[in-house]
Every structure is written in C-alpha cells, then in structure tokens.
Amino acid sequence: MKTIEHIAIFTSGGDSPGMNAALYGIVKKAEQSGIRLSGIRKGYEGLIDGDLVPLDAHKLQKMVHRGGTLLKTARSKRFLTLEGRQRALENLQKNEVDALIAIGGDGTFKGLLAFSEICDLPFLGIPGTIDNDLAGTDFTLGxxxxxxxxxxxxxxxxxxxxxxxxxxxxxxxxxxxxxxxxxxxxxxxxxxxxxxxxxxxxxxxxxxxxxxxxxxxxxxxxxxxxxxxxxxxxxxxxxxxxxxxxxxxxxxxxxxGGNASAFDRMLGIRLGAAAVEALLRGRKNVMAGILNNELSLTPFDRVVKEHQVNDELQGLLKIFGN
Amino acid sequence: MKTIEHIAIFTSGGDSPGMNAALYGIVKKAEQSGIRLSGIRKGYEGLIDGDLVPLDAHKLQKMVHRGGTLLKTARSKRFLTLEGRQRALENLQKNEVDALIAIGGDGTFKGLLAFSEICDLPFLGIPGTIDNDLAGTDFTLGxxxxxxxxxxxxxxxxxxxxxxxxxxxxxxxxxxxxxxxxxxxxxxxxxxxxxxxxxxxxxxxxxxxxxxxxxxxxxxxxxxxxxxxxxxxxxxxxxxxxxxxxxxxxxxxxxxGGNASAFDRMLGIRLGAAAVEALLRGRKNVMAGILNNELSLTPFDRVVKEHQVNDELQGLLKIFGN
Amino acid sequence: MKTIEHIAIFTSGGDSPGMNAALYGIVKKAEQSGIRLSGIRKGYEGLIDGDLVPLDAHKLQKMVHRGGTLLKTARSKRFLTLEGRQRALENLQKNEVDALIAIGGDGTFKGLLAFSEICDLPFLGIPGTIDNDLAGTDFTLGxxxxxxxxxxxxxxxxxxxxxxxxxxxxxxxxxxxxxxxxxxxxxxxxxxxxxxxxxxxxxxxxxxxxxxxxxxxxxxxxxxxxxxxxxxxxxxxxxxxxxxxxxxxxxxxxxxGGNASAFDRMLGIRLGAAAVEALLRGRKNVMAGILNNELSLTPFDRVVKEHQVNDELQGLLKIFGN
Amino acid sequence: MKTIEHIAIFTSGGDSPGMNAALYGIVKKAEQSGIRLSGIRKGYEGLIDGDLVPLDAHKLQKMVHRGGTLLKTARSKRFLTLEGRQRALENLQKNEVDALIAIGGDGTFKGLLAFSEICDLPFLGIPGTIDNDLAGTDFTLGxxxxxxxxxxxxxxxxxxxxxxxxxxxxxxxxxxxxxxxxxxxxxxxxxxxxxxxxxxxxxxxxxxxxxxxxxxxxxxxxxxxxxxxxxxxxxxxxxxxxxxxxxxxxxxxxxxGGNASAFDRMLGIRLGAAAVEALLRGRKNVMAGILNNELSLTPFDRVVKEHQVNDELQGLLKIFGN
Structure with a gap:
C-alpha cells in the first residue's frame, strides 16, 4: 500500500451542523501526523471540476461551532455517470491525492461505492446528516x-x-x-x-x-x-x-442550520480525527461512527441500511404519546 | 369620579411575549398603591363568563420572562353582541370592579370602544401584539x-x-x-x-x-x-x-412564543406600571404606549389606525434590499 | 417481596438540567403501571421532615424542559446522623411508601447506602449532576x-x-x-x-x-x-x-441552570422510566444509567468511584490543546 | 468644502455587538452614493500605523449579525501623544482620505476632539459601547x-x-x-x-x-x-x-460578545447609513444617535457627559427592587 501523504476531503448531500467540527478534527489530526490536506468544494461536483483548495487550520479553529460547511456541498447528477466519475479520478490523480474522506449521508456513501469500481484509493466516510438514518453509528453528525x-x-x-x-x-x-x-x-x-x-x-x-x-x-x-x-x-x-x-x-x-450543539461538535472532532487515523492505519471503504459510545468502522455497503427505531424507544412511544 | 380600589385585567387577541411582564408591572404598581387586582381569564370570553381570579405577584415575578400569558387569551364572538357585552358589564358590577386594563391589539381596543357605550368604567389599554401595527406607540409588546x-x-x-x-x-x-x-x-x-x-x-x-x-x-x-x-x-x-x-x-x-426579549420585558413593565398610574390619575379610554422613548397615552379611537413605514425605513429599504 | 404500590421520589445535592425530565419519565411510567407516586421536597431534608406532596403528571409535562427541580433540592447535615435517618424511616413507614427513587450525585448515593443499613425498602438511583463524575453511566443528567x-x-x-x-x-x-x-x-x-x-x-x-x-x-x-x-x-x-x-x-x-438540552431531556425520560421499571422487576440499590447507549443498572457502591478521562479523550487533548 | 470621495472607518475602545452591523450600514450607503471606503484596523493604533484595508460589502453582509468587529479594536496610548496623532494625520493624507467615521465610546470621541486640533477632516462618530453611558443617544450600540x-x-x-x-x-x-x-x-x-x-x-x-x-x-x-x-x-x-x-x-x-440582538442590528444599520449621509451633507464632528426614536447628531463635546438614570426609571426602581 502506498504511504498516505495527501488526503482530500469533501462534504456532500444535505449539510448538517457539525460538518465544520469534523473538518477541524481532520485538519488537526493531519497536522499532528504531517499529512497534507486539500478540501474539495461542493461535494462530487468539485471533484469532477477539480475544485481543490488548501484547508486552513486556523480558519477552521474559529468556525468549529458554525453550521453549514466551509467546503460547501451539493448534490451531483454528473457523478451518477461513468464519465463524471472518470473525470473525478483524473483530478485526484493529477493532484496526487492518496486518500479521500467524505462527509455525508447514504447518497454520499453509495457514490463512493460506485466510485470504488474505478478508483482504488482508500475512501473513508463520516456520517453527516440530521436524519440519524444510517446504520454503523448511534448518532449521525447534525x-x-x-x-x-x-x-x-x-x-x-x-x-x-x-x-x-x-x-x-x-x-x-x-x-x-x-x-x-x-x-x-x-x-x-x-x-x-x-x-x-x-x-x-x-x-x-x-x-x-x-x-x-x-x-x-x-x-x-x-x-x-x-x-x-x-x-x-x-x-x-x-x-x-x-x-x-x-x-x-x-x-x-x-x-x-445554526451553531452545532456541544454533542455534535465533539462528535465531529472525534470522527474527523478517527477518520484520518483509520486511513493511516490502512483502513479503507468504511464509515467512522460511534457505536456504544466507542469509535467503530463499518463498511459502506452495510451503513446504507434501514435504521430501525429500537424496542426501548418503541416502548417509550407507547407511554408518552401515540 | 369614584376612587379606584379594584382593577381587573385581561389579555386578549393573539398572545405576544411581554404580556406576562406587563402583568408583573401592573401587580407591582398596584401593590405599591394599595389597589386590589383581579385577573380575567381568556380575554372577553372570561369577562362574559365571570372567570375572575386573584393575581399572584410572586408567581408573576417568577414568570416575568415567559412567553404566552398567565391569564390565557382568546378571540370572542360573543362580545361582538350586545348581549355578550351586557353580561360582561354585569360581571364587572357584581365583582365591584372599578377599572379595567386590557392588553391586546386593535381588535381588543375596538371591543373596548364598543363596550364603553354601555359601561362607563375607566378602561386602559396596553398594546400587546407582535405586529407593531398600532398608532400611539413606537413599539408594541412582543x-x-x-x-x-x-x-x-x-x-x-x-x-x-x-x-x-x-x-x-x-x-x-x-x-x-x-x-x-x-x-x-x-x-x-x-x-x-x-x-x-x-x-x-x-x-x-x-x-x-x-x-x-x-x-x-x-x-x-x-x-x-x-x-x-x-x-x-x-x-x-x-x-x-x-x-x-x-x-x-x-x-x-x-x-x-418564547421568552420575551430584554426590550419587551422592560416595555411590558413600564407600560404595566404606567397603565395603573394613569388610571389612578383619572385617565380613561386611552392606550399607554412609548412615543419618542417617553410614556404617552393615546385615545382608543386613534390607535386603531394604519401604522405606516416611515421615510427613514423606506430609504433603508431602497439601499438594502428591494 | 412486597408488591410495589407506592413510590416516593426526591432530588438531592446540586440541581442539574434534566431532573424535571426524569420526574416526567417517572410519573408517566408509573401512570401506565398504576403506581401511586409521592414527591419528597428538598431532598433528604424533606424525607426527615415528612414533606411529601403528590406529583402532578400534567404539571411535569409542561415543565419537562425546565432547569432546576420541581421538588427542590438541598444538602442535608441531619441525614448524616442516625437520628435523622431514623426519622426519615418513620416518615416512609407512616406514608406507606414501598420504594424510593433518588436523583442526585455521589453524595446522594452514599446517603442511600447509609440509609440501607436501617431501611430495607428498595432504592433506585438516577445520576443527576452536571459533573459527569460517576461510574455506571456514560453521561450524567445535566x-x-x-x-x-x-x-x-x-x-x-x-x-x-x-x-x-x-x-x-x-x-x-x-x-x-x-x-x-x-x-x-x-x-x-x-x-x-x-x-x-x-x-x-x-x-x-x-x-x-x-x-x-x-x-x-x-x-x-x-x-x-x-x-x-x-x-x-x-x-x-x-x-x-x-x-x-x-x-x-x-x-x-x-x-x-437553563432549559435542559435535547440530550438531557431524553436521558432524563429514559432513566426515569427505567428506574420505575427496574423497581417493578424487583431490582434494588442500583443506579440506572446509560452504558454503551443501553440502559444499565449499577450497584450504588460501584458508582461512587473515580470516572477517568479515557484514552481516546487523552489522545484528543494532545492533539487539540495541552 | 472638499467633496467627499473617500471615507475611512475604524472601531475603537471596547467592542460591542452591533459594530459589524454599523459597518454594514456604512458600506451599503457608501456603495449607493459611489463613495470609496477604507477600513482602519485596530482603532487608533491602525491609524498611526497606516493599517488600512478595503472593506468588502459581501463579507459584511454575511456577518451583519456577529459580535466583535471585523476591523478589530484596541486602546491606544500612542494616540494620546501629539507625535502619534501627527503620524495618524500623515497616513490619512497619504491615503487621500476625505472623512473619518469612528465607532466607539467616550474615549474614542475624546480622541477625535484632540485630533481635530491638528486635522480638519470631517469626523463622524457612532456610539458603540454596551454601557449606554453617552449623551446624545437613547441607546448605544451593544x-x-x-x-x-x-x-x-x-x-x-x-x-x-x-x-x-x-x-x-x-x-x-x-x-x-x-x-x-x-x-x-x-x-x-x-x-x-x-x-x-x-x-x-x-x-x-x-x-x-x-x-x-x-x-x-x-x-x-x-x-x-x-x-x-x-x-x-x-x-x-x-x-x-x-x-x-x-x-x-x-x-x-x-x-x-455574541450575536447582536435584533435591536442592535437595526440600530447599527441605521446609524451607519446616517453617518455616511451626514458626512455627505457636510456635517462634521458630531455623533449620530437615536433620540426619541429619531436620528440625531450631537457635537462630540456634548456626548461625553454623564448619562443620568431618568425619573421614570428611578420610579420603577423604587417599585421593583431597591
């Protein structure tokens, strides 16, 4: 496996509070590890267009609390096409990117699964969606x-x-x-x-x-x-x-929107740092999450599943309002 | 003029943050002046139904910040009828009420104007509406x-x-x-x-x-x-x-809804205290408001007017967004 | 074991946001189970003074979000004495209380341990403290x-x-x-x-x-x-x-102070309902907590331990600021 | 009088929420009037050091709500000396500044008074302090x-x-x-x-x-x-x-700190626009304020006075807590 020296990151799909905290977690962990980072603007759209920018740790430190995402986000129809994904691959190669971190929801991870068919770079996911509808983590960011x-x-x-x-x-x-x-x-x-x-x-x-x-x-x-x-x-x-x-x-x-809650700031920082660390340990094509209050890594094809309301919550619903 | 010994108060129409602060202003000023107070629940509906309750200064002190209204509010179709207003009058007489304070918007003050045809008790109004659509005050409560x-x-x-x-x-x-x-x-x-x-x-x-x-x-x-x-x-x-x-x-x-802002808490307290004081000074059928940062009293028939956006604001609109 | 028909509850030590949510969880679960509830005011002080009050589910439903505690709280020197604990026992017997739920921190649970030497009623604890310094739960209420x-x-x-x-x-x-x-x-x-x-x-x-x-x-x-x-x-x-x-x-x-966060409201409701359920299942002298995102019950003598900053957090501290 | 083509702005003394809103009001009004603007960083310090930057209307539009000040602020000992003020004058001349707007408190306006002895450019002040301790305005920004x-x-x-x-x-x-x-x-x-x-x-x-x-x-x-x-x-x-x-x-x-309240955002925008307009109308050495809910201009030497608690407030204090 190639040593990872340069990681590119993007946020994709609907934005959610905590995405900037995750970016902050990523830049600080990368800084400690001597890794070069690039941000890709507007999700898969920026990947296709080669819209890479340097990530500024100081700027992120001051906006760790803020909703939205410094890197902007978008939904991309072009990435659903092979042509779009090939252009994305070319941009990664041209920029000598060694690994990719994506922050988003199920659509984002489906995109990575499709992309992995033509690109063998290691991908790492972070669950960013307000809906809490992913398996592999007790809580999604936002x-x-x-x-x-x-x-x-x-x-x-x-x-x-x-x-x-x-x-x-x-x-x-x-x-x-x-x-x-x-x-x-x-x-x-x-x-x-x-x-x-x-x-x-x-x-x-x-x-x-x-x-x-x-x-x-x-x-x-x-x-x-x-x-x-x-x-x-x-x-x-x-x-x-x-x-x-x-x-x-x-x-x-x-x-x-709105400033991220304390919980989401911490979750973002934890998942951001964990994502970089997992890549450095050689992990790929998994999503970093929190299961049972501990960091865990789940393959993309298993996170895109239904997230059922568990028995305890069903029981509470019967008591409190249904 | 009869000496005022007992004032009844109600909130009417749409509720707005600051109504509880106004009630707090009223009870504290009345306490200082040795006036007995009754609250009427649910606006004109409670007036018709004789739903009078004592007002507790301590309880209001602890909810001066809270949205909604301790006395509840309602719109009343029955008060639009003479029969409804006559029953209201009977309740005021039965409870030996000497004056009435109403917190509400233009509908509330129109109701008081109609009521004044059969009831010669002194009425005092406080502008409680989020819309800021009354003349006679630069700012309405809420x-x-x-x-x-x-x-x-x-x-x-x-x-x-x-x-x-x-x-x-x-x-x-x-x-x-x-x-x-x-x-x-x-x-x-x-x-x-x-x-x-x-x-x-x-x-x-x-x-x-x-x-x-x-x-x-x-x-x-x-x-x-x-x-x-x-x-x-x-x-x-x-x-x-x-x-x-x-x-x-x-x-x-x-x-x-929501807790009242600092401005509305202060405005409510000022207008509440001013309303009691105005009644004690013999004023009637006027609304207490803030004009040019000073307390002012405006007859009901002049508050129910159009509140135009002034020239300064029109000018700002042209600069900032139109 | 005697069937549980009447549970008494108190909050003790420093207050924390979420205590009212826990009370709400308790009253709703008890309502469903047909259990009679009494609130004890001011922690152990009220237990010694026999200051029991009925708990109103409707009132708690409207204050589930609020900081502080409906039952008030206090620190009690008298409960440190055997005489104080004996008077507490007499009050529980006189009021035919079958079980006790206490919401508080380590001092509260130490008190229950001492009390259990003379009182064999089942006790259930809920961790209520902003300090997150208890074993047996990943998060304390507040x-x-x-x-x-x-x-x-x-x-x-x-x-x-x-x-x-x-x-x-x-x-x-x-x-x-x-x-x-x-x-x-x-x-x-x-x-x-x-x-x-x-x-x-x-x-x-x-x-x-x-x-x-x-x-x-x-x-x-x-x-x-x-x-x-x-x-x-x-x-x-x-x-x-x-x-x-x-x-x-x-x-x-x-x-x-302040309104409880979403997390603490949910945690309070979950722990409140779980505490009642645990008592009905015959558990005693344990604290209800959340470990690894699941409800758990931990004996009092094991919750009063040091809560260490774990390795992951120590690692983050090194990256982010120390 | 020379036509005003270039205005420089600075914030000085303690910061207060609403300063960015005032900057936003200034840039939008200047934009409409075709005036060139420069920001001076860190108050009088930046004036002495010639730390002038262009002001970006788009950036300010997005931070109109934020506390602090885009231009930073400072207290300056050097400006108390004639040498400091002379260097400030040279910088204004070198940059061809035609007028100066200062946002700050009494210390700021005293500085302008001293500066006016050697500099005859028109100065305009905006009251920015949380203390509300200036004459010439009912409310200061913040x-x-x-x-x-x-x-x-x-x-x-x-x-x-x-x-x-x-x-x-x-x-x-x-x-x-x-x-x-x-x-x-x-x-x-x-x-x-x-x-x-x-x-x-x-x-x-x-x-x-x-x-x-x-x-x-x-x-x-x-x-x-x-x-x-x-x-x-x-x-x-x-x-x-x-x-x-x-x-x-x-x-x-x-x-x-913290986001500016609705009132302070509006006040900042109004005062910012009014300050530019006053300069264009030829006014100088006055502070823009709100008196009786209307824009007013007060000479610097009269704003630096004691702001007494008025009779109405003194009366309220007697009723509510003293």
Missing amino acids: FDSAVNTAIENIDKIRDTAEAHNRIFLIEVMGRDCGYIAIHSGLGTGADAILIPESAHDFIQLLEKAGSYDREEAFIVIVSEGDELGAEVAAKKIKEINPDVDLRITKLGHVQR | FDSAVNTAIENIDKIRDTAEAHNRIFLIEVMGRDCGYIAIHSGLGTGADAILIPESAHDFIQLLEKAGSYDREEAFIVIVSEGDELGAEVAAKKIKEINPDVDLRITKLGHVQR | FDSAVNTAIENIDKIRDTAEAHNRIFLIEVMGRDCGYIAIHSGLGTGADAILIPESAHDFIQLLEKAGSYDREEAFIVIVSEGDELGAEVAAKKIKEINPDVDLRITKLGHVQR | FDSAVNTAIENIDKIRDTAEAHNRIFLIEVMGRDCGYIAIHSGLGTGADAILIPESAHDFIQLLEKAGSYDREEAFIVIVSEGDELGAEVAAKKIKEINPDVDLRITKLGHVQR
Whole structure:
C-alpha cells in the first residue's frame, strides 16, 4: 500500500451542523501526523471540476461551532455517470491525492461505492446528516443539533398554544426516519408523536385531540415521513370536531442550520480525527461512527441500511404519546 | 369620579411575549398603591363568563420572562353582541370592579370602544401584539421578541443556504404590516425584502435572483401580508430560471412564543406600571404606549389606525434590499 | 417481596438540567403501571421532615424542559446522623411508601447506602449532576446541558477576544473531573485546556500564550478542579510577558441552570422510566444509567468511584490543546 | 468644502455587538452614493500605523449579525501623544482620505476632539459601547445585546437558585452606569437592584435578604460600578444571618460578545447609513444617535457627559427592587 501523504476531503448531500467540527478534527489530526490536506468544494461536483483548495487550520479553529460547511456541498447528477466519475479520478490523480474522506449521508456513501469500481484509493466516510438514518453509528453528525433546534422552537410554540388552549400539529424533519420526531416529541412533553416506523392508532389520537380538555394545549409532533402528514391529520381532527382551534407549523430548514450543539461538535472532532487515523492505519471503504459510545468502522455497503427505531424507544412511544 | 380600589385585567387577541411582564408591572404598581387586582381569564370570553381570579405577584415575578400569558387569551364572538357585552358589564358590577386594563391589539381596543357605550368604567389599554401595527406607540409588546426569534431562525437558515448557494424565500409574520419583515430582513443581511406597504420592483428582484451569482446564498424575506407571497414569488423566479435551487420556509407561530426579549420585558413593565398610574390619575379610554422613548397615552379611537413605514425605513429599504 | 404500590421520589445535592425530565419519565411510567407516586421536597431534608406532596403528571409535562427541580433540592447535615435517618424511616413507614427513587450525585448515593443499613425498602438511583463524575453511566443528567451553556458563552467570549487579540482564561465547572472542560474546550476551538486529570506541560502553554501571535485571540479553558487554576495561570503568563492583554472569566452557576438540552431531556425520560421499571422487576440499590447507549443498572457502591478521562479523550487533548 | 470621495472607518475602545452591523450600514450607503471606503484596523493604533484595508460589502453582509468587529479594536496610548496623532494625520493624507467615521465610546470621541486640533477632516462618530453611558443617544450600540445576554444568563441562574431557595448576588457590567443592571434586574424579576446612581437603602436590603422566606430564591443584581459591590454586600448579609445559602456570580465578558440582538442590528444599520449621509451633507464632528426614536447628531463635546438614570426609571426602581 502506498504511504498516505495527501488526503482530500469533501462534504456532500444535505449539510448538517457539525460538518465544520469534523473538518477541524481532520485538519488537526493531519497536522499532528504531517499529512497534507486539500478540501474539495461542493461535494462530487468539485471533484469532477477539480475544485481543490488548501484547508486552513486556523480558519477552521474559529468556525468549529458554525453550521453549514466551509467546503460547501451539493448534490451531483454528473457523478451518477461513468464519465463524471472518470473525470473525478483524473483530478485526484493529477493532484496526487492518496486518500479521500467524505462527509455525508447514504447518497454520499453509495457514490463512493460506485466510485470504488474505478478508483482504488482508500475512501473513508463520516456520517453527516440530521436524519440519524444510517446504520454503523448511534448518532449521525447534525442530529443532536437538529433536535435541539426543534425543541427550542417547539418550546416557543407551546407558549402560544397554552395561551389559547390550542391544538398544534408541528412537522419536523427526518425523511423516512422518526428519530427527530421521537426525540423532539418526548423532550417537549408532546401529547402525541406520529412517525413513519410505527403504525399509530390514529383513531385514538383523533378522539384524544378532538375531545381534548379545552384548558390546555394539545401538541402533536409529526415526522415529515409519516404516512398521514400534518394536513391530513388536521383534516381528520376537524371532521371529528369542527370547532377545535388548530394550527399547523412546519419547522422546515431551520433544523439544518445554526451553531452545532456541544454533542455534535465533539462528535465531529472525534470522527474527523478517527477518520484520518483509520486511513493511516490502512483502513479503507468504511464509515467512522460511534457505536456504544466507542469509535467503530463499518463498511459502506452495510451503513446504507434501514435504521430501525429500537424496542426501548418503541416502548417509550407507547407511554408518552401515540 | 369614584376612587379606584379594584382593577381587573385581561389579555386578549393573539398572545405576544411581554404580556406576562406587563402583568408583573401592573401587580407591582398596584401593590405599591394599595389597589386590589383581579385577573380575567381568556380575554372577553372570561369577562362574559365571570372567570375572575386573584393575581399572584410572586408567581408573576417568577414568570416575568415567559412567553404566552398567565391569564390565557382568546378571540370572542360573543362580545361582538350586545348581549355578550351586557353580561360582561354585569360581571364587572357584581365583582365591584372599578377599572379595567386590557392588553391586546386593535381588535381588543375596538371591543373596548364598543363596550364603553354601555359601561362607563375607566378602561386602559396596553398594546400587546407582535405586529407593531398600532398608532400611539413606537413599539408594541412582543414585536422585538418576534423579530429576535425571526432573525435567530433566519441566521440558521443562512448557514444551510450558504452551504448550497441556495435561494431561500422566508416568510415572516406581521399581518398587513411589514415591520417584522423589514427589521428581520435588514438585520440578517437579506438580499431582498418584500413588504405590503411598498410597491416593490419585482422584475428587478426576479432578475437579481434568477441570475444570481451561484457562489452565494440569496435570501428573500417576505412579509405574510405582501401582495405577492412566497409561493408566487418562487414560481416567478423559477419561470425566469428553472434551474435555480430554491426553497421556501415559513417561520410560523414560533414568532409568537418564547421568552420575551430584554426590550419587551422592560416595555411590558413600564407600560404595566404606567397603565395603573394613569388610571389612578383619572385617565380613561386611552392606550399607554412609548412615543419618542417617553410614556404617552393615546385615545382608543386613534390607535386603531394604519401604522405606516416611515421615510427613514423606506430609504433603508431602497439601499438594502428591494 | 412486597408488591410495589407506592413510590416516593426526591432530588438531592446540586440541581442539574434534566431532573424535571426524569420526574416526567417517572410519573408517566408509573401512570401506565398504576403506581401511586409521592414527591419528597428538598431532598433528604424533606424525607426527615415528612414533606411529601403528590406529583402532578400534567404539571411535569409542561415543565419537562425546565432547569432546576420541581421538588427542590438541598444538602442535608441531619441525614448524616442516625437520628435523622431514623426519622426519615418513620416518615416512609407512616406514608406507606414501598420504594424510593433518588436523583442526585455521589453524595446522594452514599446517603442511600447509609440509609440501607436501617431501611430495607428498595432504592433506585438516577445520576443527576452536571459533573459527569460517576461510574455506571456514560453521561450524567445535566452534563450535556452544562456543556452547551458553557460553549454558548465561550463562543460569545471568542467574539470579544478576537476583536482585541486577547488572551482569555475561562474557568468552567466540573469539580475534580475535567469532562466539562474537555468537551467545552474542544467544542470551541480553544488553544489550551487545563484539567485535573492530566499533568499538563504548563511551560509549553506559557510560552505559547506569552509569545502568541497578536493577530488572534488565545483561549484557555481551565477546569475548576485544575491544580493550577485560572489566577495562577494568568500570573505565570504575565511573568513571561507582562504586556499581554489578558482577561479571566469564570462562567459560574449559569452552567447549572437553563432549559435542559435535547440530550438531557431524553436521558432524563429514559432513566426515569427505567428506574420505575427496574423497581417493578424487583431490582434494588442500583443506579440506572446509560452504558454503551443501553440502559444499565449499577450497584450504588460501584458508582461512587473515580470516572477517568479515557484514552481516546487523552489522545484528543494532545492533539487539540495541552 | 472638499467633496467627499473617500471615507475611512475604524472601531475603537471596547467592542460591542452591533459594530459589524454599523459597518454594514456604512458600506451599503457608501456603495449607493459611489463613495470609496477604507477600513482602519485596530482603532487608533491602525491609524498611526497606516493599517488600512478595503472593506468588502459581501463579507459584511454575511456577518451583519456577529459580535466583535471585523476591523478589530484596541486602546491606544500612542494616540494620546501629539507625535502619534501627527503620524495618524500623515497616513490619512497619504491615503487621500476625505472623512473619518469612528465607532466607539467616550474615549474614542475624546480622541477625535484632540485630533481635530491638528486635522480638519470631517469626523463622524457612532456610539458603540454596551454601557449606554453617552449623551446624545437613547441607546448605544451593544447595550440591548448585552442586556439580552445578561437576562438569559440570569434566567438560568434563577433555575438553580429556586431549586435551592438560595440568595444570589449577580454582578453585571456597565462601568459607572447602572443601565444594564436596571434593565436586566427588572427584566428578570430580581428582588433588589444595586446601581451606582442611586443611594440605596442597604439596611433594608440586608434585612430583606437576611431574613428572607426560605421557600424562594432571592436574586440581587449588582452593577459593577456600585459603591458596595457584590462581595461586600454578601459579607454584610452574612453578618446579619450567617446561615443564609448565598452565592456570587459575575457574568463578565460574555456580556460583550455574541450575536447582536435584533435591536442592535437595526440600530447599527441605521446609524451607519446616517453617518455616511451626514458626512455627505457636510456635517462634521458630531455623533449620530437615536433620540426619541429619531436620528440625531450631537457635537462630540456634548456626548461625553454623564448619562443620568431618568425619573421614570428611578420610579420603577423604587417599585421593583431597591
């Protein structure tokens, strides 16, 4: 195996808070190890276009807390083509890159799997997505920040909901995964939580909401991937009780931004340093994650799997709101 | 004039951060003056139903910062009827109330004007609405908090917008008044601000957005009362340039809740104390407000007017985003 | 074993964000299981004084996010005496309490161990302390919130430190444990982190700080338990370079309060529900914790041990600031 | 008068949130007016050293919210000497600067007064200090942000104070001016507020604190400029009642940093634009401020005066805590 002297890094797919912390972890560990680093701008797009830039440790030290990503990110249609991937390969060769670190979600790792067919450089992945929908890590980078943003906003909505004794249906992100909904729903004392993974007894919810005690708010957290969705749920509640005072709020993209939480800053730094170290130890085509509070490495083809809501959470859902 | 020994207070209409601070200002000033206080729950509804409760100064001292309102609030159809107002009058007489303080917006003060036809008790108003759409005060209670909530969320969205070089259309509250949009748009470095009061050169915005430099985010703040609205604006931009990466986010009811800002806590306390003092000095049927940084009292029929965006703000809009 | 029909709960020692979430987890799980609950006010003091109150699930649902503790807390000298413990026992018997849940730190669990000599009721513990200094759990309740409060404040200080190219020594809490310092130091890109567990090469720090590049801030995070402390460190830096522009800030008790973070809310709910369940399954004299992301139960005499900074963190410290 | 084609700007003295917003206001207004701008780094130090840099409108647009100052700041002993001021003059001449805008506090404006003796360029000032201790403006830039930071931290401390029924003495900034203390004390429901401007009946406070109802927290806000100070106050309370559970916390430099509040962002933009406009209209040696919610210009020699706590605030202090 060739000695690794030059690592290139990119962020890809949806951005998430903690990506800059991961970059900071990478540059500091590389600095300690005497490794040269290059950043690739805008994910696979920059790889195809040869958009490499030096990474500045001092700049990253000052933005370790910030949401977004210094390297920008993008989704790339061109990388889905062989031609795109070949141009990417040429750029890596031209720049004498010895290894690649990618921070992103399942789409990113699928891209690396496809790329590995023509490129035998070692690839290392870091799970960066707010959805917490990857196997191989208990927590993805950005999930904790997104939940914190969600609960802070839901706390605010509770104020006004209580003032009016109102029903609120609040939609949170998470794609097909109910993790953000469960964590933000439990953490805000929601009366019901609707997630894709759990066939909820909707009739029961409707009766609870439609006939609820008018002296209190009634908060329902709806995962964006839920089969029903906030609008249909609202319509059904209105059918049961047309007089209810009901509002829908979709928290939206605020959940993707903002300063990273303490947890995500630490997670990013740990995973960034671990990714460099794993490459130096000769590992390739694995994603660095945290399993059972310890660093672990999982092959790409096993991270792109369904992340089920575990039994403990299912049990909590039954107690707290479903 | 009868000596005032017992004042009843209620909050009405949409809630806004700072209402509890105003209640705190009222109870402390009343305590100092030896006045008995009652709270009326749920606005005019509680007035009609005789839902009076004692007000606890200690409890309010500990919730001076909190959004919502201890007394709850509601909109009341029954108070629009003479019968409703007569029942309200009976309750005030039965409870030997000598004066009434109402915290709310234009609907609240219109209600007081109607009520004054059959009830000659002195009424005092406090402007509680996030929209800043009342004459007679430079700032309504809750406006500053709502703008702070808006800018904190827009700052978060900027992170993710910059990561993707994305166009974001962000809708903020304000009903027919563009104040929240102007303040939150200027304060977040938005590229354009669309408000109801200003005929904006939309073509220019479209061209700016449709052909914008892909190396940066492009943030448009849209007031909910704007003639165009976020969806139509998005559609028009897409017509000019179908390839733009564009998202819409509506901040929604989070703007109504959350802890009051420092400004609104102080404003609430000042207006609350001033309202009690004005009643004790014999004033009636006026709203306490802050004009030119000084306490002022304005008759109800003059506060329910249009609040125009002044020349200075219009000038800033031209420089910063329109 | 007697069937458990009535559980009493108290919070003890220093308060920490997440205690109310744990109470919420307890009441909801007990509600589901048909168990009667009583809250004991002010920790062991209330146990001695028989200060038992009913616990209201609705009230806790609305304050699941709030710092502090609904049940109040205290340190108790009287419980250190046999007489105090005997009065506590009498109160439990008089109130027909079948089991006891205590939320607190090592002092709390030592108290339970002493109490178990005269009282054979089953005891269950929940780790509530911001210091993360207990064995038997990867995270104590309140630690994540305290670190989030610390980093938000350190982020603010960085602004002003950068504006002046200033050295800042910032003291954070943690007693004899450097966890808060490590997490908040790494998460804010600090230039150095001083903790009790690690013999730091102070000369190196002094030279780094005393001769630092005047075009940037220089941030040192000092754990309150560090052998040196912020004042001495400052003095030594000044000896090397009397002209440095240096400030000391101690974050202080803000780290104990504030709304719980998302992580602590979830942790509190999980541990609260788990504690009730463990009691119902016949477990006693153990603390519920999270080890390797799974619920675990550890006997009291093993939680009161030193919690060492693990190898991974020691390695990170070497890279990032020591 | 020479036409103004080139304006130089610097920030000086203690930094405050909103300074970047003011810079943003200046660059946008100058852009509209076709004026060339230069930034001077590190206040008067950079003026003496000729450290001029171009100002980037795009960069400022993205950091309009951020605390600190893009241009850095410093205190300068050299500018107190005639030699220093002469070198500053030479740099302005060499760079063909036609006018100067300074953002800072009273020390900054005294510097401009001294400088005007040898330099007849027009100077314009913007009040940037968290202390709100200048005449000529109702609010200085950074004051509202500092109060918001203070109240958020005091709210957190209240959580833990309530949990223990503790007395807390919390010191806030403000130099010789009690504004931050008054606003943050009233806004957090403090039990007492100690400020330099008001001879407080300390005995009364001591009795109140020393014998306070143990079922609640007792919060005292102490201005850093108060004659007594937190330590002495604590000592005196302990003399009356040695058993009180009492803590002191000094909020410190966090009050200087953090993102600017909505109010300060708007204030900065307004004052920045107004400063450029005033220069273009031929005004000189005045500070732009907000008096009675309107832009106003006040000669330097009149802003450097004592800013008294007005009668309304004195009245509130009597009601709410003294």
